[in-house]
Structures are given as structure tokens and as C-alpha cells.
Amino acid sequence: MDPAAQRALQAGLINSEQILAYCDSYTTGLSHDTLAEGLGSYWGVSSPREAAETLEWLSRYGHRFFYDIVFQVYSDGASGEGRQEVLEALVASGRYGAPEIVRQQIAAQGPCEEKTLVFSALEQAMEMLGNLRSVFRLLEDEVNGSYSPKDYSAGILAWDLGRLVTVARMSLDCKYIGQDEFSRILARVDEELRSNFSSWPQFAKSYIIGRASWGGQNMTLGGIIGIAEDLMADAKSPWVLSPL
Amino acid sequence: MQTINYKMEYSILEYVFGLIGPAIIIAAIFYPIADLKVGTLRLHLPTGVANGILMLIGAYVTYLTVGTLFKKRAANSQGASIVLDEKGLSFTTVKKFAGVLTTVSYDAIDKITITDIPETSTSSAEKTIEISAPSTAFKKFEFDAIHMAKDSDFDALVGALKHRAMNAAFKQI
Numbered sequence: 001m002d003p004a005a006q007r008a009l010q011a012g013l014i015n016s017e018q019i020l021a022y023c024d025s026y027t028t029g030l031s032h033d034t035l036a037e038g039l040g041s042y043w044g045v046s047s048p049r050e051a052a053e054t055l056e057w058l059s060r061y062g063h064r065f066f067y068d069i070v071f072q073v074y075s076d077g078a079s080g081e082g083r084q085e086v087l088e089a090l091v092a093s094g095r096y097g098a099p100e101i102v103r104q105q106i107a108a109q110g111p112c113e114e115k116t117l118v119f120s121a122l123e124q125a126m127e128m129l130g131n132l133r134s135v136f137r138l139l140e141d142e143v144n145g146s147y148s149p150k151d152y153s154a155g156i157l158a159w160d161l162g163r164l165v166t167v168a169r170m171s172l173d174c175k176y177i178g179q180d181e182f183s184r185i186l187a188r189v190d191e192e193l194r195s196n197f198s199s200w201p202q203f204a205k206s207y208i209i210g211r212a213s214w215g216g217q218n219m220t221l222g223g224i225i226g227i228a229e230d231l232m233a234d235a236k237s238p239w240v241l242s243p244l
Numbered sequence: 245m246q247t248i249n250y251k252m253e254y255s256i257l258e259y260v261f262g263l264i265g266p267a268i269i270i271a272a273i274f275y276p277i278a279d280l281k282v283g284t285l286r287l288h289l290p291t292g293v294a295n296g297i298l299m300l301i302g303a304y305v306t307y308l309t310v311g312t313l314f315k316k317r318a319a320n321s322q323g324a325s326i327v328l329d330e331k332g333l334s335f336t337t338v339k340k341f342a343g344v345l346t347t348v349s350y351d352a353i354d355k356i357t358i359t360d361i362p363e364t365s366t367s368s369a370e371k372t373i374e375i376s377a378p379s380t381a382f383k384k385f386e387f388d389a390i391h392m393a394k395d396s397d398f399d400a401l402v403g404a405l406k407h408r409a410m411n412a413a414f415k416q417i
Contacts, residue, residue: 075407077403077404077407133399133403136406137406137414138358138414138415138416146413146414149407149410
């Protein structure tokens with residue numbers, strides 16, 4: 001395996017440890033039933049087309065699209081709930097169509113597809129804003145210590161990259177994507193890794209902030225932080241053996 | 245600048261308890277007690293000493309209960325609010341039954357502990373923020389959501405501290 005592909009696989013280590021997948025090969029080593037359950041129930045992927053859509057979404061937007069918006073709203077100290085500010089930022093992003101047209105559609109009576117999409121996105125973003133409010137400046141791990149405001153402002157790219165690698169590996173195992181597409185994804189992940197992170201502990205912070213902003217503080221978050229701590233500190237960990 | 249109302253309310257129970265100490269003193273004056281007994285042990289005290297001990301107990305209880313009322317009065321004496329501005333927060337601390345308007349720079353805060361325990365069938369909710377600023381006179385101060393007008397005031401204070409107290413380590417219980 002070439003070093004670039006190996007680095008990209010290591011970006012998915014927290015997630016692959018969580019689902020008990022192999023950590024040093026393209027194949028996950030999971031049974032067909034587990035793969036079908038994992039991709040189908042958690043990702044809504046049960047065909048090559050759905051796999052391609054999900055991988056494209058993770059690669060292009062992921063949860064970082066919402067995070068960047070809600071972090072900005074939170075940092076600006078929006079008065080009240082922040083719903084109007086988040087809605088305006090979603091519209092202004094251009095993801096749901098030309099902002100002027102989307103604003104008109106929102107103002108108009110009656111339903112339309114763009115309006116439904118924007119309000120569905122608004123609910124997801126508001127949930128993330130609530131989670132961010134509750135975890136901001138409270139996250140820590142044994143290696144990095146307490147996360148600083150700068151760590152939160154750096155975003156959650158690692159959370160999306162880690163999941164992109166895992167979903168790609170599972171999709172490869174299920175033959176939803178071919179080897180060429182898989183290699184293209186790994187190359188992209190490696191490029192993002194080298195451009196945005198200087199160490200695995202820095203990557204871990206971004207991943208954990210992403211996980212906490214998506215799911216809030218719960219028992220699973222503690223388990224994920226534990227996996228990241230082992231990956232950062234265990235002498236036999238791939239992260240320790242091959243620093244970024 | 246943001247102002248959060250922070251007023252300590254007096255309860256009827258506090259006034260009632262405040263009467264217990266004087267009641268003990270009055271009882272000790274008008275009802276002479278020959279001796280005191282602890283379990284099966286009779287103390288054989290000289291005449292008047294038992295009443296004296298009871299009066300001291302009454303005085304101490306009065307000090308505690310009336311002292312609490314005066315401390316609350318002092319805490320409410322400087323506007324009964326927490327004022328947050330760009331550089332720090334101002335609130336009232338109590339020193340010897342007097343309210344002192346205190347301003348703390350956000351940079352002086354080194355630790356913030358947020359306690360947010362929801363109500364259960366056996367215990368009431370607990371929502372407090374303890375700030376620790378070793379370089380100040382008070383060292384530590386605790387804000388309790390019970391003295392705030394709205395739940396959102398607690399969240400606003402937590403949010404402001406999270407954004408501005410850059411040197412503080414945060415802990416949630």
C-alpha cells in the first residue's frame with residue numbers, strides 16, 4: 001500500500017475502530033450482514049447510486065457545511081435562539097438555489113421543493129447549534145487537554161473525512177464502488193489531510209468536535225474520545241507508528 | 245453590555261426560622277432549668293448555667309438566621325444584577341454583611357465549573373456557575389440560577405463566559 005493511501009486509511013481509524021473493522025487494509029473484514037446493516041440503516045445506502053450520492057455529499061458538504069454556519073452564528077453571539085440568522089446563512093450559501101429566488105420562495109405562500117429542503121436543513125442546523133452550545137469549551141482528551149476556542153473555529157473536516165473513508169471502504173466491500181473510485185477517494189482524503197492537519201492529535205480534536213456537534217454529549221462520545229486517546233497514545237497505534 | 249437580573253428572594257421559612265433563636269432565648273429567661281441531661285448522663289451544672297447555655301445556643305441560632313437575611317440584603321444592595329461588558333463582569337459580593345460591587349476581568353478567571361443537574365424524583369434541579377479568579381479578593385464566586393429571573397439568563401451567562409473568558413478551563417458537572 002502506498003503511503004498516501006495508508007495515511008488516508010488512518011484518517012478513518014476512529015470510525016473503523018468503532019465498527020470493529022480492520023485498521024490496515026482496504027477491506028473492512030465485516031460480514032455481509034453487518035455491512036448491509038451498517039450502510040443501509042445508518043447511511044441509507046443500499047445501491048451503487050446511493051453510495052455515490054452519499055460519498056459525494058461527504059466529500060463536498062458533510063456536516064461541516066452546517067457546522068461552519070452555526071459556528072459563525074454562535075461566535076457572533078446571535079441574540080435569542082439564532083434561528084433567523086441560521087436560516088439567512090443557509091439561504092445565502094447558494095446550496096439551495098440562487099439566494100434571491102430562495103428568499104422569494106420562502107416568503108411566498110404554499111410549499112415548494114426548495115423551501116422544504118431549506119427548512120429541513122434549518123432543523124438539522126439548529127440541532128447542531130444546540131449541541132455546539134452545550135459542548136463548546138467543555139471537550140477535552142488526555143493527550144490534547146482542554147480544547148481551545150481556536151480548535152472549535154478550525155472546523156470539523158476530520159469528522160467528515162473519517163466517515164468518508166469508512167463509508168468508502170464499506171461501499172467497496174459491497175461492490176457499490178470500484179477500485180478506481182475508491183483510490184480517487186483515498187487520494188482526495190490524503191490531499192485534505194496534508195493541507196489541513198499537521199498531526200494526528202490535531203485531527204482527533206477536529207473529529208471529536210464534529211462528533212460532539214452532531215450528536216451532543218452522551219455515553220458514545222466518551223467511548224469515541226477513548227478510542228482517539230488510545231490511537232494517539234498507544235505505542236502500537238498506527239497513528240503513533242506513522243505520525244502525520 | 246448585557247445585564248442579567250440576579251436578586252436573592254426572601255422566603256417565609258427564613259423569617260419563621262429567624263424567630264427560633266429569639267424564642268430559645270426568651271424560653272431560657274422565663275423558664276429556669278435546674279440541670280441538663282445528655283442521654284443518661286446528668287451534668288450536675290451549677291444553678292443558672294443550663295439557662296446560660298441555652299441562651300448562648302439561642303444567640304448563635306439568631307446570628308445564623310438573621311445573618312443570612314442581612315447577607316441577602318447586602319447581596320441585593322448594589323443593583324441586584326450581573327453586568328457583562330467587553331472586558332469583564334460586575335456583580336455584588338458580600339463582605340461583613342455589606343454589599344461590595346465587584347468587577348472581574350475575563351482574563352483573571354482561570355476556572356469555570358458549570359453544574360447543571362436536572363430535577364429527579366428525589367432531588368431538585370441544580371444549576372450553578374462557579375468562577376475562580378485567584379488574583380481577586382474573593383477568589384471564588386458561585387452564581388445560582390435560582391436567583392435569576394429566567395432560565396435563558398443562566399444560558400446567556402454561560403455563553404458569555406465561554407466566549408470571553410479565554411484563559412479559563414471549563415468543567416461541566
